[in-house]
Amino acid sequence: MKVFDNYHLPTTVVQALELLAQYEGRARVVAGGTDLLVDTQAEYYEGRRPHFDALIDVTGIAGAGEIRARDEYIEIGCGVTHTQIVASPLIQKHAAALAEACSVVGGPQVRNVATLCGNVAHALPAADGTVALMILDAEAAVARQSRSxxxxxxxxxxxxxxxxxxxxxVDSTRELITALRFRALGAREASAFSRVMRPQGVALPILGMATRVRLSALDIHARIEDVAISAGPVAPVPYRASAVEEFLRGKTADQPVLQEAAELLVANAHPRTSAHRATKEYRFELLPMLLQQTLRAALERAAQSA
Amino acid sequence: MSILNFTVNGNPVSVEIEPNEYLAYVLRYKLGLTGTKIACDEAECGACTVLVNGTSVDSCIYPALKAQGAEVMTIEGLARPDGLHPLQAQFIQQGAVQCGFCTPGVLMQSKNLLDQNPDPDDHDIKVALKDTFCRCGCYVSMMNAIKNAAQELREPETEHLFNIPNLPQVKAPLNVIGKPITRPDAVAKVTGAARYTDDYNFPDMLHGATLRAKFPHARILSIDTSKAKALDGVRAVLTHKDVPGSKHHGLIYNDWPVLCYDKVRYMGDAVAIVAADTREIAQRALELIEVEYEELPVVDNPVDALKPETIIVNDGTGHGNLLKHIHVEKGDIEKGFAKAEVIIENEYRSPFYEHAFMEPECAIGQALDNGRIEVIVGSQIPYEDRRQIAAALDLPESKVRVRGALIGGGFGGKEDIAAQIHVALLARAIGRPVKMLYSRHESLVFHPKRHATVIRLRTGAKKDGTLVASHATIYGDSGAYASLGDKVMTRAATHAAGPYHVPNVLIDCYAMYTNNPPAGAFRGFGVTQSAFAVESNMDELAHKLGLDPFELRRKNGLAVGDTTSTGQLVRESAGLLECIRLVEQVVKAQPEIENQTSKIRAWGLACAFKNTGLGGGSPDKSAAEVEVFEDGTAEVRTSAAEIGQGLPTILAMITAEELGLPYERVRVLLSDTDLTPDGGPTTASRQTFVSGNAARYAAKGMREILAETASEQLDAAPDTLTFKDGYIRQNGHKMPFEEVVKRAREENRPTRYLHEYHAPATTPLGSEGDMHFGFSYAAQAALIELDSDTGEVHVLKVVTATDIGRALNPLALQGQVEGGIMMCLGNALTEEYIIEKGKVWTDLLAKYKMPSIKHTPEIVSFLVEDEISTGPYGAKGVGEISSIPTTPAITNAIYNACGVRIRRLPVDQDALLLAMRSGKSETK
Known part of the structure; x- marks a missing residue:
C-alpha cells in the first residue's frame, strides 16, 4: 500500500514551505519517516486510508543536518538524526540526558535516519527525546508561510x-520545525535520563524520566540551586514535576529529602493504565525509583562539572 | 516517474522509479538485487538493512528518492573480488547461518559496526544488532563470528585459525558423521544469491491478493465482485464458486474452506482472491469487493467453547466445538492420590504464540504444458501441498508439481496451506504466472499459532519425593480450523506427566474450536505448554518437601525399564539422568550467589522429553534416492524441507559417509514433487531420523551395486571392500569412485537407488504399546537476574544438556540447541500473541517481540549421546527438545529469586513487581 504519491527534497526552508503551499494541505513534512511511514501503515491495517499527495523531506535543507553551538544555546537542525546526537561531544557534555534518551530510541538503523525534530513533531508525551528536552527548557523554531x-x-x-x-x-501540512535549541548546561550543572520498558508489545516506554540540577558548589552535598524534572507518560502532554522541583530548590539532596521528593512526585503525577503496556499501579511503583536514579546521576555529574 | 541516479555496490545506476517507491523494492524488483530481504516492511526487524553512504538503514521504509546521488551497498557487494568478506566466511564457519533469510541484513549491520568499531566486544555487538532479528536464534554464533572477522580485518597479514568456542564435545567422528561440517547452502546464503520464493520472477507474472474476513465470526450473505473485476489491471477475481474441486483443505481434517462460502470463522479467513498487473492494483481491487455479512457471537476461549449453550463455530468433527477429547489413563488415579503425602495443585495459562519466521508466506502458481500446474513455495510438506492443490482444482495429483524454494524459517508454521491453492486457481484461470506474497500483517493474522492453553495440574508424591499420581485437565484453543490441533493437544496430554515415571496418571485434554486463529504445529508441539505446568509443579514440590530440585527429578526421571504415562515401556536411549547429572555438575560448581543490590540472581531448573516422529499409529515413512555420477559425485534427493535446521547438511553427510565420498562431492536436491520422492512432513523432529535413515539405506543400496562392480575389478568379495575418500579399496588396491561408476554403467547396472524407509511401527493412544519409537530428553538450568526495582528479568546463563542419541553434526546441533533456547526464552519473557474478541491486536511485528541478540545469555551446552538402535548412527530428533525446558527453568529461577510463582505466560514484569511488593505468592 502506498501512502504518498510524490516525494520532494527541497534544499531551503523557503522551498519546503512553497511546496507545502502548492499542495494546499495535501502534502506533509517528513524527516526520517520512521514514525510517519510505519504509523500510516498501521492506520491502513486499522481500516483507515491515510494518503498524502506528497511528502516534503526536510532533511536535505542546507544546514539541517548540523548540531551547532550558538551564543549560550545548542541548536539541533531538522535533519539531525538520533545517531548524530548520541555521538555529539557537544551534547554529551552539555545535555547528557538528551544523548542518553536518544541512545535508547529504536535500533541503530532507525536512529540512523530518525530525527529529533521529527520525533517532537510526532508529539508523543513519552517520547524519550521529548522527556529529555523538557528539562532543558527547549524551544522549537517553527517556520510557516505568511501572506507577506x-x-x-x-x-x-x-x-x-x-x-x-x-x-x-505544528501543522505539518503547512509548517515545519526547522530546529530545536536549548541552553547548554554549564558548570555545576548536569542532567540524566532513564526509562523502563517492557519486553512484550509496542516499543513505547512504560515510564521515562529526565532530571537536571545545578548545584551551589562542586559537591554532591551542596545546595540545589535549580532543578528540573520531567516524566512521561504521566499526562497527555509532556510533564514537568513543578511541585517537586519547587520542593527541591534550595535544599541539599540527602536521603530524607530525596524520599520526600519521591513521595511528592507520586502524590502529584497521574499516570494511567494503558492496555498491553502498563498498569497505573506499576507506574506509581516506578516513579520514585526513576526519580532517585536520575537525580542521583545528575547530581553526581553536576558535582564533577567544573 | 522519476529517475534515480545512484551508485550500487560501486556501479553507477540510473533507474526509472515511481516517486513513492521504497529503496528495498527498487533494489529487489527493479535491479534484481534480491539478496536484500523484506521481512516486516515496518522497520522492525533489520532484514532489509543496506548501507547508504556508509550508514545502515532499514531499506523497506527508506524512500528510494532519498538515495538520490548516494552510494548504496547491499549484500551482493560485500564479498571481495578474491573471495568472501571475513564476516561472510566467519558466519559460515561459526554456524551463524541457518534459514538464511535474516543473514544479509545481519551481515550488513555487522559490516556497519566493524566500519565504526574495529574491535567490538559482546556488548557492542548486542547494541549494534539489537534490532536485527534472527528467528533461528544463532546469536551466540553471530557474536563469535563478528569478533573473529574483526580480528581478521585488524590483522590482515596474520593467518588466523579460529576454533568454534561453543561447540559441544561429542563421540569420536566417523569419516564424515560426527564432524562440525558447514552447510552446503551457506555460501549462497551469505552472498545474497540464495533464492526464496519471492526471489523468483517470471515474464508476464501477475500479483495476487486475498480478501480476508471483516469479522471473526459472521455469516456470508452475499459477495459481489463486479466492481473489482471492472478495475483496470485486474485479471481475475475468484470466490468459492470458482473452486472446481474440494471446497476445503486440511492436513488431517478437511475442514478449512479454500474460499469461505457460508461463514467466516476468524479474521484470517479468505473470502475472495484477486490477480492483477501489480500488487497495488490487486490491493485496490480487494477494497472494491462487496461482502454482506451477518455478525455472529464470537467464541474467544476454549473453556466457553465447550459449554453446551455456546454457538458452534465449526462442526468439522460432528462434535460441535469439540475438535478432540484426548484421554490418557494409567494405573488408578484415586488410589494414587490416596497414597500421596503431599499434593501440589495449580492452574497455568499460556497465550497464543506466533512463529514469526522471518520470511512471510509466498507462493507462485503457473500453468505448465499438458494441463499441468506448478506451484513454487517454501513448504514444510510438499507432497501434502500437492494433494490438497490437486483436490481443490479437481485434478489428478499427476497434474500438479510442487517445487520447493528455500524457506526462511518455518518452526511448524509452514505446514498448512497458505497461498498454494489460491495461486494455482488464479494461474489456471488466467493462464499466466501468479505470485502471492503475504505482508507481515497478513502473515500474523492468517497462519496457525501455538495453542493457547489452560492447564490444571495436580501432582501427588510421597514425602521422599517419589511421584505417585498426576492428574491434568487441559483446554487447548485450536481456533477456527483443525490444522494439526488434534495431534498437538495429544502431545500436550501425553507429555503432561513430564519425563517421569508416574504410576497413576489421568489426563483429559480438550482441543476446542473457537473464533481465534487456527492453532497448529509450532516447535514443541504442545509439549512446550504442558512442560511449563509440569516443571513448575515439580519445582514447587521440591520446595515443599525440602528436596534439592535436581534430586527430585533424578529420583523420578524416566530411565530404561520405566513406563511413560501412556504405558510405553522405555527400552533404550533414555539419557535424561545423564542430562541432569551434567547440568547439576556445572550449576553446583558455580560460586554461591550473594545478592547485595536490587538485582537478584538465582538459578532455576527444568527437564523435558519430546517424541521423535509422528507416533500414535500413524505410518511414518520417508523415501530418498541416491544417484551416482561418472564425475565421482553423488546426489541425494527427497521431498523434505530445509527450514534452517540443516537437513541438507545431514543428508549429504550420511550419503558421503555410506559411499565413502568427500562431503563436498554430494549434492542435495530437496522438495520437488516431480524429481524427489516423498520425505513426509518436516515436523515432530523427525527428518534426521526418517529421511536420514532413508538416505542411509539408499546410499547403502547404491554402494552394494558399486561393490559388485568393483569386486570383479579388484578380484575380491564385495563385502571385503572399503569405500573411503573417493576410492574403493581392497588389500592395497584401489579404484577411484568415478571409475567404478563408469564401469557400473557399462555393465548396465543401475546408478540410482531409491529406498523407502518405514520407521518402527507405533500404536495409538490407549493401546499401551509403543506410542512413539523414540524420545529425546533434556535438562536445563537458567541463571536469571531479577531487578527488584522494576520486575525486569534477564537471563544471564543457560546450562543445557540434550540427549539426541548421536551427534551427527555438532555444529548444526549447536545451532538447534541455541536457537531452541532463544525461542523458548521468548516464550517465557518477550512474546505474546494477543487477540481481543477474535480481533488480532499483535498484527504488526512492532507489537510482537521475538527475542533479540540483546536477550542472548551465555549458553553452556552438553550433548548426551544415548544411541537409539533404529536411528541413523543412533541419532534421534533435536529440533524441538532444545526449546521446551527453557521457559520453566526461567520461571523457576524467578521463584527462587523472589518467592513469586509465575502461573501465566509470558512473565509480566508489571504483575511480578506488584506481586513482590504486595507479598503475593503467584501471578495469575
Whole structure:
C-alpha cells in the first residue's frame, strides 16, 4: 500500500514551505519517516486510508543536518538524526540526558535516519527525546508561510507544541520545525535520563524520566540551586514535576529529602493504565525509583562539572 | 516517474522509479538485487538493512528518492573480488547461518559496526544488532563470528585459525558423521544469491491478493465482485464458486474452506482472491469487493467453547466445538492420590504464540504444458501441498508439481496451506504466472499459532519425593480450523506427566474450536505448554518437601525399564539422568550467589522429553534416492524441507559417509514433487531420523551395486571392500569412485537407488504399546537476574544438556540447541500473541517481540549421546527438545529469586513487581 504519491527534497526552508503551499494541505513534512511511514501503515491495517499527495523531506535543507553551538544555546537542525546526537561531544557534555534518551530510541538503523525534530513533531508525551528536552527548557523554531512571504521562524517553548497524544500545534501540512535549541548546561550543572520498558508489545516506554540540577558548589552535598524534572507518560502532554522541583530548590539532596521528593512526585503525577503496556499501579511503583536514579546521576555529574 | 541516479555496490545506476517507491523494492524488483530481504516492511526487524553512504538503514521504509546521488551497498557487494568478506566466511564457519533469510541484513549491520568499531566486544555487538532479528536464534554464533572477522580485518597479514568456542564435545567422528561440517547452502546464503520464493520472477507474472474476513465470526450473505473485476489491471477475481474441486483443505481434517462460502470463522479467513498487473492494483481491487455479512457471537476461549449453550463455530468433527477429547489413563488415579503425602495443585495459562519466521508466506502458481500446474513455495510438506492443490482444482495429483524454494524459517508454521491453492486457481484461470506474497500483517493474522492453553495440574508424591499420581485437565484453543490441533493437544496430554515415571496418571485434554486463529504445529508441539505446568509443579514440590530440585527429578526421571504415562515401556536411549547429572555438575560448581543490590540472581531448573516422529499409529515413512555420477559425485534427493535446521547438511553427510565420498562431492536436491520422492512432513523432529535413515539405506543400496562392480575389478568379495575418500579399496588396491561408476554403467547396472524407509511401527493412544519409537530428553538450568526495582528479568546463563542419541553434526546441533533456547526464552519473557474478541491486536511485528541478540545469555551446552538402535548412527530428533525446558527453568529461577510463582505466560514484569511488593505468592 502506498501512502504518498510524490516525494520532494527541497534544499531551503523557503522551498519546503512553497511546496507545502502548492499542495494546499495535501502534502506533509517528513524527516526520517520512521514514525510517519510505519504509523500510516498501521492506520491502513486499522481500516483507515491515510494518503498524502506528497511528502516534503526536510532533511536535505542546507544546514539541517548540523548540531551547532550558538551564543549560550545548542541548536539541533531538522535533519539531525538520533545517531548524530548520541555521538555529539557537544551534547554529551552539555545535555547528557538528551544523548542518553536518544541512545535508547529504536535500533541503530532507525536512529540512523530518525530525527529529533521529527520525533517532537510526532508529539508523543513519552517520547524519550521529548522527556529529555523538557528539562532543558527547549524551544522549537517553527517556520510557516505568511501572506507577506516566509517569516523568520519564531522560537516556541517546546511544551506549547503539545496538544495531546500525537497532536502537535505544528501543522505539518503547512509548517515545519526547522530546529530545536536549548541552553547548554554549564558548570555545576548536569542532567540524566532513564526509562523502563517492557519486553512484550509496542516499543513505547512504560515510564521515562529526565532530571537536571545545578548545584551551589562542586559537591554532591551542596545546595540545589535549580532543578528540573520531567516524566512521561504521566499526562497527555509532556510533564514537568513543578511541585517537586519547587520542593527541591534550595535544599541539599540527602536521603530524607530525596524520599520526600519521591513521595511528592507520586502524590502529584497521574499516570494511567494503558492496555498491553502498563498498569497505573506499576507506574506509581516506578516513579520514585526513576526519580532517585536520575537525580542521583545528575547530581553526581553536576558535582564533577567544573 | 522519476529517475534515480545512484551508485550500487560501486556501479553507477540510473533507474526509472515511481516517486513513492521504497529503496528495498527498487533494489529487489527493479535491479534484481534480491539478496536484500523484506521481512516486516515496518522497520522492525533489520532484514532489509543496506548501507547508504556508509550508514545502515532499514531499506523497506527508506524512500528510494532519498538515495538520490548516494552510494548504496547491499549484500551482493560485500564479498571481495578474491573471495568472501571475513564476516561472510566467519558466519559460515561459526554456524551463524541457518534459514538464511535474516543473514544479509545481519551481515550488513555487522559490516556497519566493524566500519565504526574495529574491535567490538559482546556488548557492542548486542547494541549494534539489537534490532536485527534472527528467528533461528544463532546469536551466540553471530557474536563469535563478528569478533573473529574483526580480528581478521585488524590483522590482515596474520593467518588466523579460529576454533568454534561453543561447540559441544561429542563421540569420536566417523569419516564424515560426527564432524562440525558447514552447510552446503551457506555460501549462497551469505552472498545474497540464495533464492526464496519471492526471489523468483517470471515474464508476464501477475500479483495476487486475498480478501480476508471483516469479522471473526459472521455469516456470508452475499459477495459481489463486479466492481473489482471492472478495475483496470485486474485479471481475475475468484470466490468459492470458482473452486472446481474440494471446497476445503486440511492436513488431517478437511475442514478449512479454500474460499469461505457460508461463514467466516476468524479474521484470517479468505473470502475472495484477486490477480492483477501489480500488487497495488490487486490491493485496490480487494477494497472494491462487496461482502454482506451477518455478525455472529464470537467464541474467544476454549473453556466457553465447550459449554453446551455456546454457538458452534465449526462442526468439522460432528462434535460441535469439540475438535478432540484426548484421554490418557494409567494405573488408578484415586488410589494414587490416596497414597500421596503431599499434593501440589495449580492452574497455568499460556497465550497464543506466533512463529514469526522471518520470511512471510509466498507462493507462485503457473500453468505448465499438458494441463499441468506448478506451484513454487517454501513448504514444510510438499507432497501434502500437492494433494490438497490437486483436490481443490479437481485434478489428478499427476497434474500438479510442487517445487520447493528455500524457506526462511518455518518452526511448524509452514505446514498448512497458505497461498498454494489460491495461486494455482488464479494461474489456471488466467493462464499466466501468479505470485502471492503475504505482508507481515497478513502473515500474523492468517497462519496457525501455538495453542493457547489452560492447564490444571495436580501432582501427588510421597514425602521422599517419589511421584505417585498426576492428574491434568487441559483446554487447548485450536481456533477456527483443525490444522494439526488434534495431534498437538495429544502431545500436550501425553507429555503432561513430564519425563517421569508416574504410576497413576489421568489426563483429559480438550482441543476446542473457537473464533481465534487456527492453532497448529509450532516447535514443541504442545509439549512446550504442558512442560511449563509440569516443571513448575515439580519445582514447587521440591520446595515443599525440602528436596534439592535436581534430586527430585533424578529420583523420578524416566530411565530404561520405566513406563511413560501412556504405558510405553522405555527400552533404550533414555539419557535424561545423564542430562541432569551434567547440568547439576556445572550449576553446583558455580560460586554461591550473594545478592547485595536490587538485582537478584538465582538459578532455576527444568527437564523435558519430546517424541521423535509422528507416533500414535500413524505410518511414518520417508523415501530418498541416491544417484551416482561418472564425475565421482553423488546426489541425494527427497521431498523434505530445509527450514534452517540443516537437513541438507545431514543428508549429504550420511550419503558421503555410506559411499565413502568427500562431503563436498554430494549434492542435495530437496522438495520437488516431480524429481524427489516423498520425505513426509518436516515436523515432530523427525527428518534426521526418517529421511536420514532413508538416505542411509539408499546410499547403502547404491554402494552394494558399486561393490559388485568393483569386486570383479579388484578380484575380491564385495563385502571385503572399503569405500573411503573417493576410492574403493581392497588389500592395497584401489579404484577411484568415478571409475567404478563408469564401469557400473557399462555393465548396465543401475546408478540410482531409491529406498523407502518405514520407521518402527507405533500404536495409538490407549493401546499401551509403543506410542512413539523414540524420545529425546533434556535438562536445563537458567541463571536469571531479577531487578527488584522494576520486575525486569534477564537471563544471564543457560546450562543445557540434550540427549539426541548421536551427534551427527555438532555444529548444526549447536545451532538447534541455541536457537531452541532463544525461542523458548521468548516464550517465557518477550512474546505474546494477543487477540481481543477474535480481533488480532499483535498484527504488526512492532507489537510482537521475538527475542533479540540483546536477550542472548551465555549458553553452556552438553550433548548426551544415548544411541537409539533404529536411528541413523543412533541419532534421534533435536529440533524441538532444545526449546521446551527453557521457559520453566526461567520461571523457576524467578521463584527462587523472589518467592513469586509465575502461573501465566509470558512473565509480566508489571504483575511480578506488584506481586513482590504486595507479598503475593503467584501471578495469575
Amino acid at each position: 512571504g516566509t517569516d523568520s521562524p519564531d522560537w516556541v517553548p517546546l511544551a506549547a507544541l503539545f496538544q495531546g497524544p500525537g497532536k502537535s500545534a
